[in-house]
Amino acid sequence: WSAEIEVPYYCLELEKALPFWKINAVRESYNLPGGTAEISSIAINGATNIAGKFLRLTTPDVRFNDYFVGADAPAFSGKVADNQFLATGSTLVKNLDKTGKNFKLELELADTDGNPVKTFADVQIPAQASSRVIFAPLALQKQGLYKGRLTLRNPRNNRVLVKHFFDYDAKFVPIKITMIDPHYRNCIFFTQKLDKVRYNIEVKLETEQLDKTKIVSGIRLPGQKTALLQKSCRAETITLFEFPVDGLPDGRLEVIAELLDKEGKIAVKTMDTIRKLPYRKNEVWRGKDMNWHVDGKKFFILASWAGCDVSHVPEFSVIMGFDRPGDWLRFSPLGFGYGKYEKNLKSGNLTPEVLEFFRKRVQDFSQKDNLFAHYWLDEPAGSGVSTETCLAITEIAREEDPYHPVVISTGRGGLISYVECGEINGFHCYPNPEPGKPMSNFMMIVNLMDKAKAFFAESPVKQSITYLHQGFDYANAGSLNSRIPSYEEYRNQDIMALTLGSIGLLHYNMREQLYPELYLGIPELVKEQKLIGEQAIIQPDATVKPEASNKNLRMLGKANEDGSFWLIAANASEDSADIEIRWPVMGNREFTVLSENRSIQPKDGVFKESFTPFQARVFTDAKNLPKLNSVAEINAMIEAEYAKRAKPGNLAWQRWEESVLTVNVSSKNKFNSSNRLNATAWLLTDGVSSGMVDKSPWGYIRSVGTYCDTTPNLLPDWIELEFHKPITAGRVVVYPFEDSLRDYEIQVKKDGVYVTVAAVKDAKGIAQTHTFPPVETNAVRLYVTANNGSNTWLYEIEVFEK
Numbered sequence: 001w002s003a004e005i006e007v008p009y010y011c012l013e014l015e016k017a018l019p020f021w022k023i024n025a026v027r028e029s030y031n032l033p034g035g036t037a038e039i040s041s042i043a044i045n046g047a048t049n050i051a052g053k054f055l056r057l058t059t060p061d062v063r064f065n066d067y068f069v070g071a072d073a074p075a076f077s078g079k080v081a082d083n084q085f086l087a088t089g090s091t092l093v094k095n096l097d098k099t100g101k102n103f104k105l106e107l108e109l110a111d112t113d114g115n116p117v118k119t120f121a122d123v124q125i126p127a128q129a130s131s132r133v134i135f136a137p138l139a140l141q142k143q144g145l146y147k148g149r150l151t152l153r154n155p156r157n158n159r160v161l162v163k164h165f166f167d168y169d170a171k172f173v174p175i176k177i178t179m180i181d182p183h184y185r186n187c188i189f190f191t192q193k194l195d196k197v198r199y200n201i202e203v204k205l206e207t208e209q210l211d212k213t214k215i216v217s218g219i220r221l222p223g224q225k226t227a228l229l230q231k232s233c234r235a236e237t238i239t240l241f242e243f244p245v246d247g248l249p250d251g252r253l254e255v256i257a258e259l260l261d262k263e264g265k266i267a268v269k270t271m272d273t274i275r276k277l278p279y280r281k282n283e284v285w286r287g288k289d290m291n292w293h294v295d296g297k298k299f300f301i302l303a304s305w306a307g308c309d310v311s312h313v314p315e316f317s318v319i320m321g322f323d324r325p326g327d328w329l330r331f332s333p334l335g336f337g338y339g340k341y342e343k344n345l346k347s348g349n350l351t352p353e354v355l356e357f358f359r360k361r362v363q364d365f366s367q368k369d370n371l372f373a374h375y376w377l378d379e380p381a382g383s384g385v386s387t388e389t390c391l392a393i394t395e396i397a398r399e400e401d402p403y404h405p406v407v408i409s410t411g412r413g414g415l416i417s418y419v420e421c422g423e424i425n426g427f428h429c430y431p432n433p434e435p436g437k438p439m440s441n442f443m444m445i446v447n448l449m450d451k452a453k454a455f456f457a458e459s460p461v462k463q464s465i466t467y468l469h470q471g472f473d474y475a476n477a478g479s480l481n482s483r484i485p486s487y488e489e490y491r492n493q494d495i496m497a498l499t500l501g502s503i504g505l506l507h508y509n510m511r512e513q514l515y516p517e518l519y520l521g522i523p524e525l526v527k528e529q530k531l532i533g534e535q536a537i538i539q540p541d542a543t544v545k546p547e548a549s550n551k552n553l554r555m556l557g558k559a560n561e562d563g564s565f566w567l568i569a570a571n572a573s574e575d576s577a578d579i580e581i582r583w584p585v586m587g588n589r590e591f592t593v594l595s596e597n598r599s600i601q602p603k604d605g606v607f608k609e610s611f612t613p614f615q616a617r618v619f620t621d622a623k624n625l626p627k628l629n630s631v632a633e634i635n636a637m638i639e640a641e642y643a644k645r646a647k648p649g650n651l652a653w654q655r656w657e658e659s660v661l662t663v664n665v666s667s668k669n670k671f672n673s674s675n676r677l678n679a680t681a682w683l684l685t686d687g688v689s690s691g692m693v694d695k696s697p698w699g700y701i702r703s704v705g706t707y708c709d710t711t712p713n714l715l716p717d718w719i720e721l722e723f724h725k726p727i728t729a730g731r732v733v734v735y736p737f738e739d740s741l742r743d744y745e746i747q748v749k750k751d752g753v754y755v756t757v758a759a760v761k762d763a764k765g766i767a768q769t770h771t772f773p774p775v776e777t778n779a780v781r782l783y784v785t786a787n788n789g790s791n792t793w794l795y796e797i798e799v800f801e802k
Helices: 339-347 352-365 387-400 443-458 487-499 521-537 631-645 681-685
Strands: 021-023 026-029 038-041 055-057 069-071 075-081 084-095 101-110 116-125 129-134 138-140 144-153 160-170 175-181 196-203 214-220 229-234 238-244 251-260 266-276 284-286 292-294 297-299 301-305 318-320 329-332 371-378 406-409 464-471 504-509 553-559 565-571 577-582 591-593 598-600 606-611 616-620 661-665 717-736 741-750 753-760 768-787 793-800
Touching: 069 101, 069 144, 069 160, 084 101, 084 116, 084 144, 084 160, 101 138, 101 160, 116 129, 116 138, 175 251, 175 266, 196 214, 196 251, 214 238, 229 238, 301 464, 301 521, 318 371, 329 352, 339 352, 352 371, 352 387, 371 387, 387 406, 443 464, 443 487, 464 487, 487 504, 487 521, 487 553, 487 565, 487 616, 487 631, 504 521, 521 553, 521 565, 521 616, 521 631, 553 577, 565 577, 565 606, 661 681, 681 717, 681 793, 717 741, 753 768, 768 793
Parallel strands: 301 318, 301 504, 318 329, 329 371, 371 406, 464 504
Antiparallel strands: 021 055, 026 038, 069 084, 075 084, 084 129, 084 138, 101 116, 101 144, 144 160, 175 196, 196 238, 214 229, 214 251, 251 266, 284 292, 292 297, 553 565, 565 616, 577 606, 591 598, 591 616, 661 717, 717 768, 717 793, 741 753, 741 768
16 A cells, blocks of 8 residues: 655744655554564664654755744634624744744634635744734624634745644623632632632623623622622723632632623623632642642642652652652552553543542542642553543542642643643653763753743643653663663753743653662752752742843743842753853852852853753852762762673673664563563663562562563573674673573574584573683574573673683
């Protein structure tokens, strides 16, 4: 079969010209005969999600500078006039090019019968600037759902540069309640100490009609006609109403607004609901400054889920689940372990049984005194759960437990589309840490978080981002050309995320025992993050903003009540730069560069600093700072661990997969959850030849790296070490797990054929050493013919010249 795919240039969101394009096509086949699965692709080595291995295409002969533009989906406001609803649309247009441009815009709405109304606008935008375009009102003859289209064109050739399709629900209600206080979930929390309920009533009528109307508004118990509190006044375009909180009963309340005509009859009315909640220990709510509060106190979210002991250090403020003892607040595992209902969620078939299952889970979890939030779903888009299905369960959680927020964690594609499905988002996009490169390219983080920030600035729905880094090695999940991120990559991206708008940090660290970057680095990192979070992030922004000579330097300035300042800065660029920073708050006060064992003396609020690509730094003059190991000291600790693993002369040791050799195997590793046959087999060459192994289901995530075949009682099994360059091999050391090996051969490849250089019967010992005359080869193979048990199970294989 063949397929022809059209990709409109305007959907690519280009920001710079591309020297070439690459493409990949992937086939995913599940439930094949024998319960197997296949993921294959046209890329090099069948890779997926690794752009470096995609096939190259010829770049089309197109002036791509025309496409360096963006436009948001339109927002609408409306009012009633002459028995028509006037819908006024607006959109933010961004010119990403280095030259000013003119654009032609068209906004269209079509009713259910396909009848369109259109409006047009022209705009001129300077280089690398943005402008909000407000269209002339569209006159809609009836209410209901409209299909919309926004088109942005190049006026020179009429070429489409941006296109948005959307739905618009036109409601002819000329009166609207906008709640000011309570501001979060329409709930009054005891620890907010809220004095008044405040809301605006907006009336969308022409001035001559307003003069003939009156507003009556108040608060009442549900279903009651008599208000507990009520006021009336002459109708204005916007009117503020306030009522005291004291005296309002706990529970649900209705806020009503009625528009009376000149005869005093109700012309139209609308209603909103609020809830006054009795006090509950550890009640959680978000302030207007987007900071979270627990029992009325500001709270920095420094959270962890998955992982082992090093992901549960005391400095974390929230962890997943209730099983592990400790003083942390907890995420409920609301969206984990729903088992038999997975198909319902993916298909959107939310039967009463499914809804009751999640309702009961929320009710049970909400009784926990140490609950912080309900962790509903990780990567809903990747799991095949639609926004509608996701939101349906979220609404159950909000209804049953107003005291605790809902957490989701979306990948790069769901940051905005699932915005209504949780108050907190553990956003992650996992830029690939490529072997051989000292620092990953974090522009994906910058671009996506910038887009989210622009979206939330316009959106009435707010979501708190708690940035989530890649605390694992994607090579063990089947990816090629990947590695564990370095300590500095973790530190830089986390701090940079805070400068880009993240209000907290969420760690997903897994199989920490495999990597010193995790079991040594994360505890050190969390100590620093707790300090930055509590003393800087949740504190008020400084009135005077810091400035820099380079626009790529993202900064966050805090001037604390104790007189200290904190300046968090990150170079959001692939280029190194010497940058002058200006911030009058600093004056001439000497300050510390956090975790670098040095200080700086500014002059009149000015100093210069050098930044490598994506490097982050924290500056503060705060006193009595806790002792933190420096970045250099932590790097040295990590390198010392790797030095222990790299035994002198071991030709098979590699720090990450494919750096020295390829490990091929006769069957998948029992602990390989990916579809790549030899994923995780490289751990046989990571230098770890002993350690704890948990045999329970999912126990491997708490274990050192081992290989266990997946063909029990079927032999022979083999493991091949295929070196990238020829070596001379004269000694091989094998480290079996629990004496699993009985009879086997050590083989080397000569002239394309394997030759046995050592044959072993009734093998014994923790480290089994085999010496033979040195042979030049590019491959060594362990060939197993008998086991003490059902499986071939090993810790490590080492190869030496002699």
